Amino acid sequence: MCSSPEGWIPEKTRAMGSQRTTLEVWAARCENSHWIEKSRHDFVTEADRQAEALIANALLQAVPESRVVGEELSPSAAPVGDVVWIVDPLDGTTNFLHGYLQYAVSIGVLVEGALSAGVVHDVARDRVYWGASGLGAWEGDRRLHVSGLTEPRQALVGTGFPFKNLPLLRRYLDQFAAIMGATSGIRRAGAAALDLVDVAVGRLDCFWELTLAPWDVAAGVVLVREAGGVVTTLDGSTDVLQHGSVVAGNPGLHKWLMDLLRSA
Structure with a gap:
């Protein structure tokens, strides 16, 4: 097992690149894609499922002893293990289906039960944001800071x-x-x-x-x-x-x- 989440960030970023390719392929077919209504106002498409499978495979290859909990393929899996990836392959599915450019890929990681690192890919704008415990939050070489507004x-x-x-x-x-x-x-x-x-x-x-x-x-x-x-x-x-x-x-x-x- 990796001793520091810093070493996993490149692996997650590569998974994001693969995920972007998957979404681009499926976006081209979006008008003809089959909408599956999981519950009222909650949809899934084959894009979600294909993307989650791709991400899970990439993460398990990078850290074979880890576990993946994902929205579409393993939502009921218990987040138990030394390393657990928590994956949303397409956050904002309804936006994606309507061509509303506000959707993302999200991967967080628990290390021995503690939320330790995460990466979000803003797919439409091709921006990747990542952070890890003690390492800060970043977009490229720009460190992120919350606002200082108090009013x-x-x-x-x-x-x-x-x-x-x-x-x-x-x-x-x-x-x-x-x-x-x-x-x-x-x-x-x-x-x-x-x-x-x-x-x-x-x-x-x-x-x-x-x-x-x-x-x-x-x-x-x-x-x-x-x-x-x-x-x-x-x-x-x-x-x-x-x-x-x-x-x-x-x-x-x-x-x-x-x-x-x-x-x-």
């Missing part, structure tokens, strides 16, 4: 609707109204991995969503934390890989956002 009235906040758990919609809309009234604006782009990238880069000051899976956030959480931000659940736990809420932000606004969400 809520100036803040731009990202979000996502709880489309997989509609009974939460009323609570979510109350939160949405509270944040809309307290900030400069809200953005909802439909790909949580890229929303978290935007927090890490400083384009968004905060982000929240009520129903996210581990593969939606594993890589992005590493990026935000390594860029100086804070990520918790709405209950304040730092364990955000439990199929639930995620609240991310810069250190000056995270607590403010938590308090407002809880009181809404």
